[in-house]
Structures are given as C-alpha cells and as structure tokens.
Amino acid sequence: MQNQRNSVPKFLLLGRALFVLVFFTPTWDGLEAAQVTFKPPRLPAPRQSTGGASRDGNNCLMAENVGDTASITALLPSSRIGLTVKERPTILVYIPPTTAKTALFSVHDEQAKNHYQKTINLPAKPGVMAIKLPNSAPGIKPGKNYQWSLAMICSSELEPDSPLVSGWIQRVQYPGGLKNQSNSSPSLELASHLAKQGIWYDTIFELAKLRQAEPHNQTIQSSWQQLLNAVGLNAIANAPLAPRSTYLTYGDE
Template sequence: MPLIKNKFAFRYLHLGTALSIILCSFYIWTIPSLATRVVFKPPGDRVPRTSAGGASRGPTCEINSSNSSQENVTPILPRSNIGLTVAEHPTIFIYIPKTKAKTAFFSFEDANGNNIYQGHFNLPQQTGIMQIKLPSSVPQLKAEQKYKWSLAMICTADLEPDSPFISGWIRRVSVSHNSQTLHTNLDSVANLAASSLWYDAISTLAQLRQSQPNNPALVTVWQDLLNSVGLNAIANEPLIN
C-alpha cells in the first residue's frame, strides 16, 4: 500500500509541475516584460496641429479643434503633430468616431505645398482607429524632408470648402538612423519608439496586434503608447483592419 500511495503522489507531482509550467507560460505571454516596455521619445520637431470646419454640421460630422475626444476625428500623432519614419511609404493612423460621413478625401503634399497624392476612400462603418497606407505608386519619401497629410470628411454630397478636416506631418529620416530595429516584434517597437520613429513604432505594433488579436499584452502596450502621447481618450478604441 505505501508503494501505491507513492505512485499516486508521484503522478500528482508531475501533474502539478506541468500545470505550473503552463500557467507560467501564460503569464509571461500576457504580461509585457520590463525589457520590452515601450516608451516614446518625442523628437525636437514641432508643427501646429490644424483642424477646422464642420461646427455647423452637428456633432456626428464635427471636428473640435479645442480637444481630442471620442467625438472628434483625431490624428494618431504625438503632441508635436509630427512623426518620424524610415519608411518610403509609411502608414498613417487616424481615429474615426461615429459619423454620418460615408467617405473622406485624403491628400498628401510636400513642405512647399506641392501635391503628391490625393484620393477618396470609404470610411469604416464602425468607430475606431483606421490605417491609411500610402500606395506604392506614390514617389518614395525623400530623406530629411517634411510632408503634410490632410483628411477631410465629406459630410454632404461633395467635398466643400468648409468640410471638416485634420492634418499631420511626416519627416522621413535616413534608414541608417536605426536600421537594426526594422523587425516585427515587441523589442523592435520599443527601439523604434525610443528612437522617436513614431510612424514605424505604431505601424509595427499594429501589425503585431493584427497577427495576434487575442494577445492582451499587445493591447496593453498599444494603450500605453497612445497614453504616453496624450491620446488617453481613444487609447481603448479598436484597431480597424
């Protein structure tokens, strides 16, 4: 009898050890480690944040320049309203609230106001943070040059002079700025953020979230990153594919 009890005890010991390993693995997967904490370092660049129009159209198509809230279209940018990138065709992120607008007009120009790209696109049916990827047909951004993008909400049949709009800026830096960080993992996101490469950091993190939609650790890192640049009001909003 003592031998049988020992066998059962041995089996339970192995079972307990296996469960401990599984739980530890789950904990590591869900909780970001201190080594991969993402802290954004703002660049020295700063440009005015521009938004206008739509005040008479009602709250569902209004852009309020006085604050950033869940009721307003909001550029996903640091307070400086400019972000750095090493990408030739970066991805731009914009929060779209509940709105009666079905389409939007997007334009992209250089620092001298020369038009590079423009086009209409359908707005998502749900509220959340959408992505606008510059198409490959657009000439690649030049290093150490600034570019301005704008998004206008089309609240009536056509784009009008007083249509509400927002804008943001991009400055492309040399690839050698921090080329070793161009990988899709959380350590890369941390390095990109620490190097002030906002567009690359948030784009890489968005790719991670889309490839691992059930990973709560990535959601936490995303929220922390947006909170760090004052976007607390929309940090919990869904990322729209």
C-alpha cells in the same frame, strides 16, 4: 559515514535549485522588449505651417454612445509631427461615429505642392484606421517635411467646414541595427527599438499590426494604451482598430 549520507540530499537540493533558476526564471530581455517607451526627437517646426490641424465641423459627426469620441483624431504626439523610416509610410487616424462614407486623403510638401491625393473609403464603424501611401504614389524623400490631411466628405462634395485632421511627417534614415529588421514580422522588440529612436509613425504602426494579429494579447494591448496615454491620446487609447478589410486600405496597391 553519517555525514556523507546526509550530504547527498544537500547536493540534490542545490542542483534542483540551480535548474529552476536557469530554466524557469523569466529573462529580462523579454520584459524589456515589452516596454515601448517613446522618446520624442527634437524637430524644428515646418516652414509652411505652425503645425497640424483639426476641424470637427458639424456636418456628419455624431456620438452614438456615452463615452464615444466625437472628433476625428490623428494618432500623433501633441507636436503634430513625427518621423518615419519608410518611403511610403502608414498613417493612423481615429475615425469617430459618422455618416460620411468617404474622405479625401492628401499629402503636400512644405511649399504646399501636391504630392499625392485620393478619395478613400471610411470604415463602417468607429475605430483606428490605417492609411498607407500606396506603391503607385511617389515616395517621400529623406530630410523633407510633408503635411498630410484627411477631410471627410459629408455630402456630395468636400465643403469648407468638412471635418478634417492633419499632421506632419519626415522621413529619416534607418537607425543603426534596425535596417535588417525592416522586413521582419512585427514584434514588441522592434516597436521598442523604434520608440527609443523617436520613430513615431513606425512605432505606432508596429503596435497596430500586433493588435490586429493578437487582439486578446494583454501585453500588446497594455503597450498600445501606455504609448497613447504617454502622448495625451487617452480618449482613444481603448478605441478598436477598424476591420481588416479597411484597415490596410492602400497597403498593397
């Protein structure tokens, strides 16, 4: 009888332990989804050029504070080329402190034929700006390389030494398992899947949308910083996003 009475608390303790393990242990799926690790694809160099370009010029760039990045910078790996699954993708560019109010955004194919061109407004404060190819523009074709550029207009018109940045983009088909998520809300899980497939432009834009929606979420902020640091963009890893009014400049034309 004494042994039976002592055995009851043991079963209760075991049950409580199992309850804690099942209901309060964090799932590995959630932790894995937060790891946005970019795997660069092997892409041949575009035929028309050796890669993207960057030109600071000396007309209208300025560093207001110690630590400010004074260069216009594409959010791209060092190869200056990235993939997208979007027909009309979004490109992220860091805009430094500048007196320029507008810039010329252009897209060309490998034969240097003009695909799209428009003058756009720049944000009033330095930060990461998103430029989306609008619905009124022709979409980019799968398997083709396109070069985009953003040139600041420092005076009344574009000049030879105007600050400029450019990069390359190629559209690919949706990897397996991602097509059904194309219109879903942004998530770290989707960003993680895109990164593993080497889809740079859409990975970084997913994280940018998450940062915009949850600016105080430390997990999202950490994922953003780690991704930029991994491709050598440490100098702008902590840069703010441009205000929402300019952030999706051509998001829904």
